[in-house]
Amino acid sequence: MSDPSKEWPLWEVFVRGKGGLSHRHAGSVHAVDAKMALEHARDTYTRRMEGVSLWVLPSAQIVASDPGDAGPLFEPAEDKVYRHPTFYKIPDGITHI
Amino acid sequence: MYTTDMSGNKKAEVVAEDPEELAAFEARVANDEFIEPKDWMPEAYRKTLVRQMSQHAHSEIVGMLPEGNWISRAPNLRRKAILLAKVQDEGGHGLYLYAAAETLGTSRDEMTEALLSGKAKYSTIFNYPTLTWADIGAIGWLVDGAAIMNQVPLQRTSYGPYARAMVRICKEESFHQRQGYEIMMHLAVGTPEQKRMAQDALNRWWWPSLMMFGPPDEKSPNTAQSMRWRIKRDTNDELRQKFVDITVPQAEAIGLTVPDDKLKWNEERGAYDFGEVDWEEFAAVVRGEGPVAKERLQARQKAWDDGAWVREAARVHAEKRANAKVAAE
Ligand SMILES: [Fe+2]
Ligand SMILES: [Fe+2]
Numbered sequence: 001m002s003d004p005s006k007e008w009p010l011w012e013v014f015v016r017g018k019g020g021l022s023h024r025h026a027g028s029v030h031a032v033d034a035k036m037a038l039e040h041a042r043d044t045y046t047r048r049m050e051g052v053s054l055w056v057l058p059s060a061q062i063v064a065s066d067p068g069d070a071g072p073l074f075e076p077a078e079d080k081v082y083r084h085p086t087f088y089k090i091p092d093g094i095t096h097i
Numbered sequence: 098m099y100t101t102d103m104s105g106n107k108k109a110e111v112v113a114e115d116p117e118e119l120a121a122f123e124a125r126v127a128n129d130e131f132i133e134p135k136d137w138m139p140e141a142y143r144k145t146l147v148r149q150m151s152q153h154a155h156s157e158i159v160g161m162l163p164e165g166n167w168i169s170r171a172p173n174l175r176r177k178a179i180l181l182a183k184v185q186d187e188g189g190h191g192l193y194l195y196a197a198a199e200t201l202g203t204s205r206d207e208m209t210e211a212l213l214s215g216k217a218k219y220s221t222i223f224n225y226p227t228l229t230w231a232d233i234g235a236i237g238w239l240v241d242g243a244a245i246m247n248q249v250p251l252q253r254t255s256y257g258p259y260a261r262a263m264v265r266i267c268k269e270e271s272f273h274q275r276q277g278y279e280i281m282m283h284l285a286v287g288t289p290e291q292k293r294m295a296q297d298a299l300n301r302w303w304w305p306s307l308m309m310f311g312p313p314d315e316k317s318p319n320t321a322q323s324m325r326w327r328i329k330r331d332t333n334d335e336l337r338q339k340f341v342d343i344t345v346p347q348a349e350a351i352g353l354t355v356p357d358d359k360l361k362w363n364e365e366r367g368a369y370d371f372g373e374v375d376w377e378e379f380a381a382v383v384r385g386e387g388p389v390a391k392e393r394l395q396a397r398q399k400a401w402d403d404g405a406w407v408r409e410a411a412r413v414h415a416e417k418r419a420n421a422k423v424a425a426e
Contacts, residue, residue, distance in 0.1 A: 004206075006409070028199070032411045032412050033415040047189060
C-alpha cells in the first residue's frame with residue numbers, strides 16, 4: 001500500500017510568461033527539495049518557452065480563503081459603487097477626465 | 098492522448114447528499130461556472146472525476162510506450178528529435194493531469210497503484226503494438242487526432258484544474274497530429290513498399306482509433322449525468338462521426354484508403370456513413386486482452402520497481418540535508 005509519508009512533497013509552480021508580467025500559477029510537481037522542484041517545474045511547465053522565471057513553493061505553505069467565506073469577504077464591495085469611475089456624472093464637454 | 102470512458106456498464110453509485118447544496122452545485126454547473134478544489138461537490142462528481150482524470154493521465158503515460166519503442170529506430174535525426182519531443186510531451190500531459198486529479202484528494206501513489214494493480218484503466222488503443230515506422234505516423238495522425246477531438250471540448254469542463262490542464266494539453270497536441278500526418282504523407286509518395294507500409298498502418302489503426310471514443314451512446318449509461326455535470330461535453334457517437342468526417346478526406350488527399358467498405362458520403366446528412374466498430378474486440382481489449390496489454394503493464398511495473406531506490410534515496414538525502422541545516426542554525 002502507498003505510504004503518504006514516503007511520497008515526495010507537492011510544490012506549486014508559478015511561471016512568469018515574459019518580462020513585465022507577474023508570475024502565474026501553472027500547476028504542481030512532486031519533488032524532495034526546492035532545487036528538484038525547480039527542475040521538475042522547468043521540464044513540466046516550460047517546454048515551449050512559456051516562461052522566463054519560475055517560482056516554486058511547498059503546497060502545504062499556501063494559505064487559502066475558504067470558499068464558504070466568499071460572501072463576507074467579497075460581497076461588501078458590491079454596494080460601494082462609488083469606487084468606480086462610472087459612478088460620477090461629468091457633464092458633456094468636459095474632457096480628459 | 099485520451100482515455101475512453103470504460104465505465105460503460107456500471108451506473109455511478111448514488112450517495113445521499115444535502116439536497117440544498119446539491120441544488121446549488123447543479124445550478125452553478127448548469128450556469129457554466131467552474132468548480133474549484135475547495136468548493137463543495139457531490140461525492141459521485143468527485144469519484145467520477147478522479148476516475149476519468151486518472152484514466153486520462155494513465156493513458157498519457159502508458160501512451161509513451163508504443164512510441165518510445167521507435168525513438169532509437171527513427172529513420173533520421175529530424176524524426177528522432179521530433180519523436181523524442183512528442184513522447185516527452187505525453188509524459189508532461191500525464192503529469193498535468195495527475196496534479197489536477199490530486200486536487201480532489203487522491204494521492205499520486207494511490208493512482209499509480211491503481212494502474213499497476215489493473216484496477217484503473219487506460220485507453221485501449223495503447224494495447225496494440227507498433228510494428229513498423231509507419232505506425233508512428235498513424236498514431237500521431239489518428240490517435241492524437243482522435244484525442245484532440247475528445248479533448249477540445251474538455252477545455253470547458255466544469256472542474257477548473259481539469260479544464261486548465263486540458264487547455265495546456267490541447268495547445269501541444271496539434272503538433273503531434275501534424276508530425277504524424279507528415280510521416281504518412283512522405284511514406285505515401287515514397288517507394289511502393291513505403292506506401293504499402295503506410296496503408297498497412299492505416300488498416301491496423303483505423304478501427305482501434307474509432308474505439309477511442311468509447312462505446313455507442315445507447316451503451317453508455319453515465320453519459321447523461323456526465324454531460325449534465327459538464328465532465329463530458331459531447332456524446333461518444335457525435336465525436337466519432339466528427340472524427341470520421343474530418344479524417345477521411347485527409348486519407349484521400351494522400352492516396353490512402355480507409356479500411357471500411359461501408360464508408361460512403363451521405364449527401365442528406367452531410368456526413369459519412371460508416372461500418373460498425375467491432376465492439377466485441379473493444380470489450381476484449383477493455384478486459385485486458387489487447388495484443389500487448391501484459392507488456393504495457395509489465396513495463397510500467399518495471400519502471401516503478403526500478404525507480405524505487407531512487408525515490409527513496411532522494412527523499413532520505415533531502416531529509417538529511419534539511420536536518421543538517423536545522424542543526425547548523
Ligand atoms: Fe497527450
Ligand atoms: Fe499527443
